[in-house]
Amino acid sequence: ARGASVCPCHGSRFGLDGTRLSGPAPEGLATFPVSYDGVDGLCVELPEPALRFRVTVAPAEPAWGRGVLLEFPTVAGVRYEVRRQRRLEEPGEVVAFQLSPEGPTLGELEGDGGTARLYVAGEGLAVAFLSVAVKVQEG
Numbered sequence: 001a002r003g004a005s006v007c008p009c010h011g012s013r014f015g016l017d018g019t020r021l022s023g024p025a026p027e028g029l030a031t032f033p034v035s036y037d038g039v040d041g042l043c044v045e046l047p048e049p050a051l052r053f054r055v056t057v058a059p060a061e062p063a064w065g066r067g068v069l070l071e072f073p074t075v076a077g078v079r080y081e082v083r084r085q086r087r088l089e090e091p092g093e094v095v096a097f098q099l100s101p102e103g104p105t106l107g108e109l110e111g112d113g114g115t116a117r118l119y120v121a122g123e124g125l126a127v128a129f130l131s132v133a134v135k136v137q138e139g
Contacts, residue, residue, distance in 0.1 A: 008092075055132050066122030070097075072132055074111025079135040081108045082120055084128045092131065095120060108135055 004013045004021055012023025020028040060067040074080065083092035096105045097118040109116055120130065 006090075057130070060119055060122075068120050068122070068130070070116070070118045070120060070130070070132060072116055074109070074114060074116050076111055076113040078111045079108050080111060080116065081133050081135050082118060083131050083133050085131070086128050092129075095130075 003016060005016070006013050007023070007025065010024050012025035013021040014025075014029050015021055018029035018031050020026075055070055055072040058069050058071075060069045070082065072080075081094050082097050084095045085092040094107055096107055097109075097120045098105055099109075099118065101119070109118065118132075
């Protein structure tokens with residue numbers, strides 16, 4: 001599935017631009033404004049009514065070592081995880097993060113309505129896509 005992203009839930013395939021290539025999905029993926037500061041910051045913004053969700057990615061501060069810092073607003077009670085995909089056609093895997101240089105390694109975060117600052121270690125990030133996902137729970 002080169003040049004495509006495959007949904008791990010239902011198997012639909014999407015082109016790199018979000019167009020629907022095949023599968024049960026009735027339409028392509030939504031697109032959102034992206035800005036790059038020309039140095040090291042990338043921002044994807046979801047407009048209303050998409051919870052005004054925005055993830056900012058920047059190199060980690062020196063105390064962290066090599067890696068990236070993800071910042072985004074949280075919704076109280078909602079659980080989040082960070083996923084890494086080495087290729088878009090892969091479903092991705094949950095990656096560990098820390099909230100502080102000395103803090104424990106975590107796999108998920110429960111939102112408190114504030115801004116989350118998550119550090120993700122640098123191994124393998126140069127050849128990967130990172131995403132912040134809402135963790136859906138049944139029931």
